[in-house]
Amino acid sequence: MINLISDTVTKPTPEMLSVMMAAEVGDDVFGEDPSVNVLESKAAKMFGKEAAMFCPSGTMTNQIAIKMHTQPLDEVICDHYSHVYQYEVGGYANNSGVSMNIVPGKYGKITADQIAQAIRPDYDWLPISRLVVLENSCNKGGGSYYTCDEIIPISGLCQQRGLSLHLDGARLFNVLVETGESTHQVGALFDSISICISKGLGAPVGSVLIGSKEKIRKARRIRKAIGGGMRQAGYLAAACTYALDHHVEDLKIDNARAKKIGELLNRQAYVESVRPVKTNIVVFSLADKEDPKSFLDKLKQHEIGAVQFGPHEIRFVFHRDLHENDISKVEQIISTIK
Ligand SMILES: *Cc1c(COP(=O)(O)O)cnc(C)c1O
Numbered sequence: 001m002i003n004l005i006s007d008t009v010t011k012p013t014p015e016m017l018s019v020m021m022a023a024e025v026g027d028d029v030f031g032e033d034p035s036v037n038v039l040e041s042k043a044a045k046m047f048g049k050e051a052a053m054f055c056p057s058g059t060m061t062n063q064i065a066i067k068m069h070t071q072p073l074d075e076v077i078c079d080h081y082s083h084v085y086q087y088e089v090g091g092y093a094n095n096s097g098v099s100m101n102i103v104p105g106k107y108g109k110i111t112a113d114q115i116a117q118a119i120r121p122d123y124d125w126l127p128i129s130r131l132v133v134l135e136n137s138c139n140k141g142g143g144s145y146y147t148c149d150e151i152i153p154i155s156g157l158c159q160q161r162g163l164s165l166h167l168d169g170a171r172l173f174n175v176l177v178e179t180g181e182s183t184h185q186v187g188a189l190f191d192s193i194s195i196c197i198s199k200g201l202g203a204p205v206g207s208v209l210i211g212s213k214e215k216i217r218k219a220r221r222i223r224k225a226i227g228g229g230m231r232q233a234g235y236l237a238a239a240c241t242y243a244l245d246h247h248v249e250d251l252k253i254d255n256a257r258a259k260k261i262g263e264l265l266n267r268q269a270y271v272e273s274v275r276p277v278k279t280n281i282v283v284f285s286l287a288d289k290e291d292p293k294s295f296l297d298k299l300k301q302h303e304i305g306a307v308q309f310g311p312h313e314i315r316f317v318f319h320r321d322l323h324e325n326d327i328s329k330v331e332q333i334i335s336t337i338k
Contacts, residue, residue, distance in 0.1 A: 001303050001304070001305050002303060002304045002305065002322065002326045002329060002330060003305045003321070003322075004304060004305060004306045004315075004316040004317055004318070004322075004330070005305045005306060005307050005317065006199075006307075006317050006319075007171075007199040007200040007254070007280060007317045007318070007319035007320075008198060008199050009319065009321065010198075010199070010200065010201075010202040010319050010320055010321045011202070011204070011321060012202065012203070012204050012239055013202065015242070015246075016202065016203070016239050016242050016243065019238050019239065019241075019242045020235050020236075020238050020239050020242075021235075022238075023035045023234045023235050023237070023238035024234065025232040025233075025234035025235060026232070026234065027231050027232065028054070028229070028230055028231060028232070028233045028234070029224070029229040029230070029231060033231075033232060033233055033234040033237070034234065035233075035234030035235070035237045035238045035241070036054050036233050036234050036237040038237070038238075038241055039052075039054055039208065039237040039238075039240050039241045039244075040052040040053060040054055040208065040237075042241060042244065043195070043208045043210050043244075044210055046183045046184075046187075046244075047183050047184065047186060047187030047193055047210050048183075048184045048187040048188060049187055049193070049210045049211055049212065050211075050212050050213040050216070051210070051211065051212065051213045051215075051216035051217075052208050052209065052210040052211075052216065053208065053209045053216050053219050053220055053223065054206060054207075054208055054230075054233060054236075054237050054240070055206070055207050055208070055209060055223060055228055056205055056206065056207070056228060056230065056236075057196075057198075057205075057207055058083075058168070058170045058194055058195075058196040058198075058207040059087075059088050059091070060207065060223070060226070060228050061194035061207045061208065061209040062083065062084050062088060062133075062166075062168055062194050063084075063088060063091050063092070063095050063096075063226070064209060064219050064222045064223055064226075064228075065133075065166045065192045065194060065209060065211075065219070066084065066092050066095070066096045066098065066131065066133070066166070067095055067096045067222050068192070068211075068215050068218045068219050068222060069130060069131045069164040069166060069191070069192070069215075070096050070098050070130045070131055071128075071130070072096065072097030072098065073097065073098070073099075073127055073128070074096075074098045074099075074127060074128050074129075074130035074131070075098060075099050075100070075101050075120065075127035075128060075129050075130065075131075076092060076098055076099070076100050076101065076130070076131045076132070076133055077100075077101045077103060077115055077118045077119070077129055077131070077132045077133070077163075078100065078101075078102065078103065078110075078132065078133040078134070078135075079102070079103055079104070079105040079108050079109065079110045079134075079135065079138070079141075080102045080103065080104050080105070081105070081107075081108040081135075081138060081139075081140035081141050082108070082133060082135050082138075082140075082168070083135055083139060083140075083168055083170065084100075084133050084135075084168060085100050085102060086140060095226065098127075098130075098131075099127050101118050101120075101127075101129065103115065103118050105141075106141075107138065107141035107142060107144035107275060107276065108135060108138025108139075108140055108141025108142075108144050109138060109141065109144055109145075109146055109150070110134070110154075111150075111153075111154070112153035112154045112156070112157045115132055115154060115157055115158075116157055116161075119161055119163070129161075129163060130163060130164065131163060131164045131165075131166060132154065132158055132163055132164070132165050132166070133165075133166045133167075133168055134146060134151065134154065134165070134166075134167055134168070134190075135167075135168040135169075135170070136151075136167060136168070136169055136171075136172055136175055137171045137172070137174055137175050137278065137279045137281070139170070139171070139281065140283075140309070141275070142275030142276065142277070142278070142281055142282070142283035143171070143174070143258065143275075143277065143278050143279035143280060143281030143282070143283075144275070144276065144278050144279075145174075145175040145178070145179070145278050145279060146175075147179055147181065148179075148181050148185045148186065148189065151186075151189045152189065154189075155189040155190070164191045164192070165189070165190050165191050166190065166191065166192045166193070166194070167186070167189075167190045167192070167193045167194065168194055169186070169193050169194055169195045169196075170194065170195070170196040170199060170207075171196070171199060171200060171279065171280070171281075172186065172193075172195055173195070173200070173201065173248050173251055174200055174251045174254065174255060174279040174280050175279060176248075177248065177249065177251045177252045177255065178252075178255060178278065178279060187210070191211060191212070191215070192209060192210065192211035192215060193209070193210045193211070194207055194208070194209050194210075195207060195208050195210070197239075197240040197243050197244065199319075200247075200251050200254055200280060200319050200320065201240075201243040201244065201247045201248065201251075202243050202247050202319075202320050202321075203236070203239040203240045203242075203243045204236065204239055205236045205239075206236050206237065206239065206240040208240070247320065250320050251280065251320075253320070254279075254280035254318040254319055254320065254322075255278075255279050255280050255318075257280075257318045257322070257327050258277050258279065258280045258281060258282050258316070258317075258318045259277045260327075260331075261282055261316060261318070261327070261330060261331065261334070262274050262277035262282045262284075263277075264331055264334060264335065265282065265284050265334060266284075268334060268335070269287065270286060270287055270288075270290065270295075270337070270338070271284050271285070271286065271287060272284075272285045272286060272287040272312070273285055280317060280318045280319065281315065281316070281317050281318075282315070282316040282317075282318075283309055283310075283313055283314070283315050284313065284314055284316075285310070285312045285313045285314075286312050286313075286314065289312060290312070292308040292309075292311075292312060292313065292314050293308065295314060296308060296314065298337055299333070299337070302329075302333045302337070304329075304330060304333060316330075
């Protein structure tokens with residue numbers, strides 16, 4: 001099957017597997033796994049931050065970030081499409097006892113003005129606005145992204161108003177290969193950053209939360225409390241370090257393929273519209289209120305897997321486990337499917 005369901009389906013390469021097999025490991029709960037320590041210091045340094053912490057998932061890094069920046073009854077401001085709001089089971093309420101102040105952005109992006117308006121005045125009966133979460137790239141926004149220039153006013157506002165700013169950077173590297181901006185530039189704008197290495201970068205498991213020494217110390221306690229302390233996690237961390245060293249540039253190929261397929265979809269009569277394709281995600285809606293399920297069935301008959309992404313929307317995600325002939329086949333099928 002040609003799997004366009006997600007970039008999480010990517011599997012380790014033989015080279016990555018051999019690096020994993022050879023990894024030096026220890027007990028990371030005691031801070032004694034050398035391969036985890038290598039990954040954590042590499043990630044912290046990349047973003048110009050003091051510390052980092054390895055976790056099994058991006059949901060965990062985001063949930064820990066929310067908890068480390070807030071107190072119960074505080075409020076988090078984010079776009080209505082945000083992963084932390086949409087796809088983390090409402091964990092913010094359960095894990096942190098906070099509420100969400102949802103801002104309707106454009107393709108998942110919100111502005112400093114919108115945030116300024118959302119910040120609560122200081123009354124006994126209102127939650128305290130404490131944290132802003134941005135997502136870059138934005139999954140539900142169709143892979144849209146913020147440039148650093150767009151984030152600077154948001155970062156400035158948060159500083160001025162005493163709010164923390166967290167980045168859900170699950171697919172941040174898909175953005176940076178497009179904009180040419182550096183991880184240091186991004187790091188300077190946020191209090192904490194979460195990156196996923198198990199998506200387009202191709203590691204089997206792993207996300208990293210990056211921030212100040214003090215915040216990451218707190219984060220380690222929260223991780224342990226929710227059962228995320230891992231022991232010989234170095235086998236996984238070694239895969240993540242390998243991915244950061246060898247797979248980042250390849251994301252350009254995924255982005256370019258998504259653009260090509262997005263343009264082709266735009267020319268098909270059965271497609272109503274395609275969200276602007278900016279990175280490796282293509283989200284499109286079907287014309288004539290066609291049921292996405294029947295369209296997905298047709299794709300499946302041609303051995304193409306994808307997911308429904310809204311009442312009339314379909315999502316395709318491009319990733320490193322697709323070959324050039326898979327892309328040709330997708331082009332051929334979407335041009336002829338009825
Ligand atoms: C995938 C993803 C995450 C984390 O997902 P996990 O499956 O928990 O690793 C977080 N944010 C965004 C935007 C994502 O796409």
